Amino acid sequence: MTNTITTYIEKEILNSPDTQLTDQDDLLGSGLVDSMGLMRIIAFIEEEFGIAVPPTDMVIEHFMNIEAISNYVLKRQTIDG
Amino acid sequence: MYLLPHTILNAANRYPDKEAFRFGDTALTYTELVNQSHQLAHCLLELGVQRGDRIGIYLNRCLETAVAVYGIMSAGAAFVPLDPYAPPARTQFVIQDCGIEHVISNKNQEKNLKKILTQNLDVKSVISPFGVNWGEGFLAFCASLNIRTFTQRNLQELSHTKPDTRTLEDDLAYIMYTSGTTGTPKGIMHTHRSGLAYAKLSADLYDVQPTDRLGNHAALHFDISTMGYFTMPYANGTTVIVPDIHTKLPASMAQLIEKEQLTIWYSVPLALTQLLQSGIVESRDFSAIRWVLYGGEPFPVKHLRALIKAMPNARFSNVYGPAEVNQCTYYNFSKLSEKYTTIPLGKVWGNTEILIHNENDEAVKTNETGELLVRSATQMKGYWGRPDLTEKGFYKRQRIDGCEEIFYRTGDLVKMCEQGNLHFLGRKDRQVKIRGYRVELDEVEAVLIAHEAIGEAAVFALKNEDEAHIKAVVKLKKDIEASTLKSYLSKRLSSYAVPNDIKFVQKIPRTSAEKIDYKILRRDAINRVSTA
Numbered sequence: 001m002t003n004t005i006t007t008y009i010e011k012e013i014l015n016s017p018d019t020q021l022t023d024q025d026d027l028l029g030s031g032l033v034d035s036m037g038l039m040r041i042i043a044f045i046e047e048e049f050g051i052a053v054p055p056t057d058m059v060i061e062h063f064m065n066i067e068a069i070s071n072y073v074l075k076r077q078t079i080d081g
Numbered sequence: 082m083y084l085l086p087h088t089i090l091n092a093a094n095r096y097p098d099k100e101a102f103r104f105g106d107t108a109l110t111y112t113e114l115v116n117q118s119h120q121l122a123h124c125l126l127e128l129g130v131q132r133g134d135r136i137g138i139y140l141n142r143c144l145e146t147a148v149a150v151y152g153i154m155s156a157g158a159a160f161v162p163l164d165p166y167a168p169p170a171r172t173q174f175v176i177q178d179c180g181i182e183h184v185i186s187n188k189n190q191e192k193n194l195k196k197i198l199t200q201n202l203d204v205k206s207v208i209s210p211f212g213v214n215w216g217e218g219f220l221a222f223c224a225s226l227n228i229r230t231f232t233q234r235n236l237q238e239l240s241h242t243k244p245d246t247r248t249l250e251d252d253l254a255y256i257m258y259t260s261g262t263t264g265t266p267k268g269i270m271h272t273h274r275s276g277l278a279y280a281k282l283s284a285d286l287y288d289v290q291p292t293d294r295l296g297n298h299a300a301l302h303f304d305i306s307t308m309g310y311f312t313m314p315y316a317n318g319t320t321v322i323v324p325d326i327h328t329k330l331p332a333s334m335a336q337l338i339e340k341e342q343l344t345i346w347y348s349v350p351l352a353l354t355q356l357l358q359s360g361i362v363e364s365r366d367f368s369a370i371r372w373v374l375y376g377g378e379p380f381p382v383k384h385l386r387a388l389i390k391a392m393p394n395a396r397f398s399n400v401y402g403p404a405e406v407n408q409c410t411y412y413n414f415s416k417l418s419e420k421y422t423t424i425p426l427g428k429v430w431g432n433t434e435i436l437i438h439n440e441n442d443e444a445v446k447t448n449e450t451g452e453l454l455v456r457s458a459t460q461m462k463g464y465w466g467r468p469d470l471t472e473k474g475f476y477k478r479q480r481i482d483g484c485e486e487i488f489y490r491t492g493d494l495v496k497m498c499e500q501g502n503l504h505f506l507g508r509k510d511r512q513v514k515i516r517g518y519r520v521e522l523d524e525v526e527a528v529l530i531a532h533e534a535i536g537e538a539a540v541f542a543l544k545n546e547d548e549a550h551i552k553a554v555v556k557l558k559k560d561i562e563a564s565t566l567k568s569y570l571s572k573r574l575s576s577y578a579v580p581n582d583i584k585f586v587q588k589i590p591r592t593s594a595e596k597i598d599y600k601i602l603r604r605d606a607i608n609r610v611s612t613a
Contacts, residue, residue, distance in 0.1 A: 028330075029189070029324070034166050054360065055358055055360045059333045060330055063330065
């Protein structure tokens with residue numbers, strides 16, 4: 001799952017193809033991902049992993065880095081599933 | 082008090098240990114802000130910066146922005162905010178256009194700076210007001226371009242004293258770049274006088290007190306930020322800079338408003354609409370908020386009513402004014418009766434005169450539509466390096482010999498109603514607002530047409546209830562994928578100006594005068610949506 005998310009962000013969200021992300025890279029604070037990018041990431045994980053992200057879950061703790069996103073998707077899958 | 086940096090000197094005298102700016106867990110007191118901005122000013126002066134020189138600020142929302150703004154102005158120079166989310170080509174254009182030689186930035190922007198700084202630019206130094214080291218790779222990169230780098234370590238050795246630069250209130254203080262009709266951005270030149278006039282008028286109108294804490298949501302390159310950066314220091318209050326992350330995550334933003342006990346909020350309507358939709362507004366305590374200011378575009382009344390309910394202690398203000406005059410009208414309210422379907426622009430504020438003219442530059446009567454012209458103490462000096470555009474943007478008259486009155490032509494169509502409130506009716510030209518940002522549809526069109534695969538292009542905006550969408554229709558000369566075209570556009574335009582969809586057609590509808598028929602385009606687009 002982590003790989004899928006990393007590949008998507010590297011290929012579709014970041015505009016420089018040579019950038020390689022680690023699981024802990026700060027996506028939001030560093031400006032790597034802008035607000036449109038974040039909305040696209042949310043749409044992607046909803047589609048790809050069959051979850052729904054309610055607005056109340058759209059907080060920094062869930063989207064700060066790839067590790068956080070993966071953990072959130074897992075948590076959401078247990079709730080929705 | 083006649084220069085913008087006088088505001089922080091005055092505040093530091095009265096409240097030396099009061100927080101001037103806060104960002105997350107860090108803050109600067111007025112004394113610290115004065116000292117650090119003076120050190121930055123001395124650094125710039127040692128680099129040979131002269132009065133009126135343009136210095137870039139390439140930072141996202143952070144505490145360094147405050148030191149940069151006041152350090153640059155204390156050196157007698159003008160600050161130019163550069164949007165770190167803009168495509169590199171646009172930033173390079175701005176740097177070149179106003180001849181920026183020094184850039185204030187920080188370590189977070191290293192990746193972006195590497196894309197922007199090239200041999201072709203005259204950038205001579207990059208300065209980070211905080212932090213002690215740039216990365217090894219970045220230092221090597223700058224060395225290869227003969228760009229000098231400075232950090233807090235270098236600044237700390239410099240004097241805290243106020244530099245004497247013989248700056249006058251009518252000298253340049255800052256330049257804000259905005260979308261231009263010709264396909265290139267134009268720089269709006271503001272002086273210490275216009276900036277300070279805004280600070281005074283807004284502090285008076287909203288009765289800003291030293292106890293006030295303002296939530297600054299806008300990025301520095303957006304004129305809404307002048308309340309946080311100018312008015313609050315003038316009123317000796319505190320500005321809480323909302324981090325970029327929070328602006329993207331409304332539920333986190335709601336937590337921040339409560340935690341920081343903000344008393345004044347100022348942003349585009351969209352930020353507040355998203356806040357409402359975060360679903361946690363009811364569970365948050367917003368009772369400290371006494372003023373909610375919004376501007377940049379109209380606020381959908383439906384959402385406004387919901388917001389009033391969520392913040393019962395707050396008064397609301399619809400702020401209007403193009404960046405050329407910052408603000409010129411206000412409509413303040415705390416309740417909205419059922420009769421409102423739109424919110425008026427309201428009353429003209431102090432130190433400001435307006436005219437409403439028809440196409441022949443004659444005054445129209447009450448309730449008649451015309452273009453709004455504004456003469457104000459908060460007015461810009463003109464557009465950087467574009468005397469032609471400045472001349473076109475101004476209407477001048479002499480009622481008394483030797484005393485010229487200069488009005489800015491807003492291009493906004495308005496009418497004055499019997500109650501003395503101004504109402505907004507639309508744009509004279511083809512400028513639209515996307516999430517509060519100004520987009521010239523003609524600029525988007527010009528960029529599209531510049532592509533070799535494109536024969537003709539028409540760009541128009543469709544409004545649904547909440548926001549405008551940019552649509553493009555193109556006639557190709559040779560085959561190209563829509564996605565290729567989109568990535569071409571996103572390299573040249575700000576993300577909000579890139580059309581949401583691009584449709585390929587055989588023929589673009591035109592009027593009998595061979596002009597693109599936007600009416601037909603819009604009608605067809607609406608039909609497509611409704612039959613989809």
